[in-house]
Amino acid sequence: MAGGSMSFAEFMNACLYAPGLGYYAAGNRKFGAGGDFVTAPEISPVFSRVVARQVASVLEQLSTPSVLELGAGSGAMAVEIYKKLRELGAAPEKYRVLEVSPDLRERQQRRVAEQLPDDVERFEWIDDIPEAMSGVIVANEVLDALPVERFEMRGVDVLQHRVSTDGDGFVIRSSEAPTVLIEAVRGIESDRGQRLPAGFCSEICIAASDWTARLASSLQQGAIFLFDYGVGRDVYYAPDRDGGWLRCYFRHHVHSDPLVYPGIQDITAWVDFSLVAEAAVAAGAEIGGFVTQAHFLLAGGLDAELHLMQDAPLDEQLELASAVKTLTLPGEMGEHVKCLGLVKGDVRTPDALTMMDITHTL
Numbered sequence: 001m002a003g004g005s006m007s008f009a010e011f012m013n014a015c016l017y018a019p020g021l022g023y024y025a026a027g028n029r030k031f032g033a034g035g036d037f038v039t040a041p042e043i044s045p046v047f048s049r050v051v052a053r054q055v056a057s058v059l060e061q062l063s064t065p066s067v068l069e070l071g072a073g074s075g076a077m078a079v080e081i082y083k084k085l086r087e088l089g090a091a092p093e094k095y096r097v098l099e100v101s102p103d104l105r106e107r108q109q110r111r112v113a114e115q116l117p118d119d120v121e122r123f124e125w126i127d128d129i130p131e132a133m134s135g136v137i138v139a140n141e142v143l144d145a146l147p148v149e150r151f152e153m154r155g156v157d158v159l160q161h162r163v164s165t166d167g168d169g170f171v172i173r174s175s176e177a178p179t180v181l182i183e184a185v186r187g188i189e190s191d192r193g194q195r196l197p198a199g200f201c202s203e204i205c206i207a208a209s210d211w212t213a214r215l216a217s218s219l220q221q222g223a224i225f226l227f228d229y230g231v232g233r234d235v236y237y238a239p240d241r242d243g244g245w246l247r248c249y250f251r252h253h254v255h256s257d258p259l260v261y262p263g264i265q266d267i268t269a270w271v272d273f274s275l276v277a278e279a280a281v282a283a284g285a286e287i288g289g290f291v292t293q294a295h296f297l298l299a300g301g302l303d304a305e306l307h308l309m310q311d312a313p314l315d316e317q318l319e320l321a322s323a324v325k326t327l328t329l330p331g332e333m334g335e336h337v338k339c340l341g342l343v344k345g346d347v348r349t350p351d352a353l354t355m356m357d358i359t360h361t362l
């Protein structure tokens with residue numbers, strides 16, 4: 001139907017989100033030890049509790065604030081953020097969730113009903129980014145689940161990777177890139193002040209620009225916290241990163257072949273946070289800070305959360321200590337996952353964005 005091939009972004013979109021068949025749209029396990037990968041909210045509730053402290057610090061400055069979580073996965077973060085906000089006396093009137101997967105939306109609703117039976121009516125699942133809102137928007141590992149284009153430089157020309165079939169399976173074919181992709185690559189080159197080398201192959205997430213711009217335009221006053229594996233553009237498109245940032249997950253095995261196990265494995269790509277920041281700023285937001293996950297947690301109240309656990313049974317404390325290591329260690333999640341914090345309207349920069357701010361790398 002697509003004329004024999006589809007762009008890599010269309011292929012990735014189908015593999016992840018095709019109704020009833022895509023990785024996120026079918027009923028497989030995905031998250032946690034029995035799934036394919038582990039995200040910070042699945043490692044320990046302490047992650048979401050620290051995020052909640054930062055959310056509360058913004059909500060308290062606004063008159064009718066709400067929270068919007070994008071791509072809530074199993075619902076773990078939604079439940080824990082809400083619980084902590086309630087504990088802090090900062091529960092919002094509305095905790096909205098925008099989830100593209102009907103299967104996950106159902107799981108999230110079940111979890112909220114089981115774990116927060118008295119507060120169900122405060123939760124609302126919405127189908128699109130609201131026209132306007134005040135409050136806080138959070139998204140953990142959503143940007144890296146948006147479909148990316150793959151491109152390759154032939155001399156100075158930009159080729160688009162398209163997915164086709166040779167009869168036995170899927171294959172990549174390169175063909176002349178559409179204008180939107182050529183322009184995006186030329187933008188990267190002019191930003192870096194040099195041409196990408198011949199033969200260089202990487203990804204670009206055109207969808208992330210539009211997505212971020214819509215979030216930033218929607219927010220009238222408040223903050224946006226975007227957590228993801230990613231780096232600034234200089235590192236993303238450094239010549240030694242030839243081959244790009246795509247990663248596939250199947251039962252906790254990481255590999256780089258997106259053409260196998262369609263709909264059964266997760267496909268993700270690290271995020272070019274410079275692209276995200278540019279889109280946000282163009283839509284009227286300011287960069288509050290760009291920090292590693294470790295620094296976000298350390299400056300955001302991790303010590304206070306650990307203090308609250310000091311009388312917990314020893315086995316719980318040991319489990320927590322191990323989770324904190326995974327969340328904060330450099331060379332792993334602590335450093336590879338970053339938080340881009342955006343602010344809009346008259347709000348103070350949240351504390352978690354103030355330690356070792358690396359906005360200059362964007």
Ligand SMILES: C[S@@+](CC[C@H](N)C(=O)[O-])C[C@H]1O[C@@H](n2cnc3c(N)ncnc32)[C@H](O)[C@@H]1O
Nearest residue numbers: 024039071072073098099100101140141142145
């Ligand atoms: C890698 S999972 C992360 C889930 C969860 N935030 C966590 O940290 O465990 C990506 C999530 O984003 C959702 N998603 C993907 N594209 C989205 C979009 N455009 N809007 C909202 N959710 C989206 C997926 O269905 C899934 O729930």
